Amino acid sequence: MQLPLSYRVIATVLAFLAVPVTGCANANASEPAAPLAVAPVPSNGLAATPPMGWNSWNHFAGRITAADVRAMADAIVANGMREAGYVYVNIDDTWEGDRNAAGDIQPNDKFGDMKALADYVHARGLKLGIYSSPGAKTCAGFAGSHGHEEQDARQFAAWGIDYLKYDYCGARDIYPVTQRNQEMLFRKMGAALLKAGRPVVYSLSQSGEFDIWRWGPQTGANLWRTTPDISDDWNSMSQRGFRQLELSAWSGPGHWSDPDMLEIGNGGMSTDEYRTQMSLWSMLPAPLLAGNDLRTMDAATREILLNREVIAVDQDPAGHPARRLERQGDVEVLVRDMADGSVVVGFFNRGEKATVRLPWRRLGNRFATAAQARDLWLHTAIDSMAPFVATLPRHGASLIRVIAATR
Numbered sequence: 001m002q003l004p005l006s007y008r009v010i011a012t013v014l015a016f017l018a019v020p021v022t023g024c025a026n027a028n029a030s031e032p033a034a035p036l037a038v039a040p041v042p043s044n045g046l047a048a049t050p051p052m053g054w055n056s057w058n059h060f061a062g063r064i065t066a067a068d069v070r071a072m073a074d075a076i077v078a079n080g081m082r083e084a085g086y087v088y089v090n091i092d093d094t095w096e097g098d099r100n101a102a103g104d105i106q107p108n109d110k111f112g113d114m115k116a117l118a119d120y121v122h123a124r125g126l127k128l129g130i131y132s133s134p135g136a137k138t139c140a141g142f143a144g145s146h147g148h149e150e151q152d153a154r155q156f157a158a159w160g161i162d163y164l165k166y167d168y169c170g171a172r173d174i175y176p177v178t179q180r181n182q183e184m185l186f187r188k189m190g191a192a193l194l195k196a197g198r199p200v201v202y203s204l205s206q207s208g209e210f211d212i213w214r215w216g217p218q219t220g221a222n223l224w225r226t227t228p229d230i231s232d233d234w235n236s237m238s239q240r241g242f243r244q245l246e247l248s249a250w251s252g253p254g255h256w257s258d259p260d261m262l263e264i265g266n267g268g269m270s271t272d273e274y275r276t277q278m279s280l281w282s283m284l285p286a287p288l289l290a291g292n293d294l295r296t297m298d299a300a301t302r303e304i305l306l307n308r309e310v311i312a313v314d315q316d317p318a319g320h321p322a323r324r325l326e327r328q329g330d331v332e333v334l335v336r337d338m339a340d341g342s343v344v345v346g347f348f349n350r351g352e353k354a355t356v357r358l359p360w361r362r363l364g365n366r367f368a369t370a371a372q373a374r375d376l377w378l379h380t381a382i383d384s385m386a387p388f389v390a391t392l393p394r395h396g397a398s399l400i401r402v403i404a405a406t407r
């Protein structure tokens, strides 16, 4: 039976008012905003240190295929990245096909047999990651997990998936964009992954809305994006990285803030700028997910991504955050305490060529009389107890690990 016109007008106005003015909620969404209530999700015990690996989006975006993923897995083994700790090979958006009659998500033609791909990656001692959304559609308009959360978590487990990036995106078209709705939808998949029973690193993606770092842990997630998408340029990278310093208290073993993936080797920044991204992400510390074509890395890209001494800073088991010691003009001086009692000092030049100077006693009394220091980019010892002095190129960085001789 048709409702009288006046009722339909009122209903339309009410529906319109329920749509928030921010975000991109869709007034024509077929499903109404539903109140969700999902209990906090316990930790899965994964990601004691920030995840390391590779993700398809920054270089391949929507062009990624299963053949490319296989090639990246081969390259990670051949170029030494696996041995350096890069173990997750993560497929981002655009792998998704239609659901079958039973509602099971199927890979599209670019991917074919996902189980076979997982087997291929696992056979090389690596782990496979995948991407979905709590919306009906992903950011790129492919099928999301809305209404199929448990079914998809089971499917991912059956394929052998080890990592899920879960991007809020299309959920904006279904639910008003509120913290509660985001939190509940992220919890829903967190609970589904635990129930499916396979260890899966759970990575949330939105742009840091509603201070996600405050409530991310209760969704069962291991990491959450804190910023809009990175691009391959200095301003984008440096703003995201340094902004992270304000959020350091919210990050630690098992639950990491994620200022987005690495752009190292993608061509838009200088070698010094890429060295800064690697240094800054390692100091924070942040996930190290390479985003370049691993088959065609030049020597500078290899040297940056494979710097074991810098990776060791990122992967330090204590997971303490970096803090700002001081600013010297355009140079940020950051420090980070390591599990072994040493301190890593990061000098980050956000301006033109500059000289920095730092007496080690600025790091504390135990460094005042005798300290050993090591330059983690030059791989050399620094013996002198005189104040450390270095000249940094424009947008360059230097990482020095300082060990108190008498502890």
Ligand code: GLA
Pocket: 057, 092, 093, 138, 139, 140, 167, 205, 228, 229
């Ligand atoms: C969003 C994410 C990106 C990427 C794309 C895929 O923009 O922030 O990292 O996953 O979606 O569509």
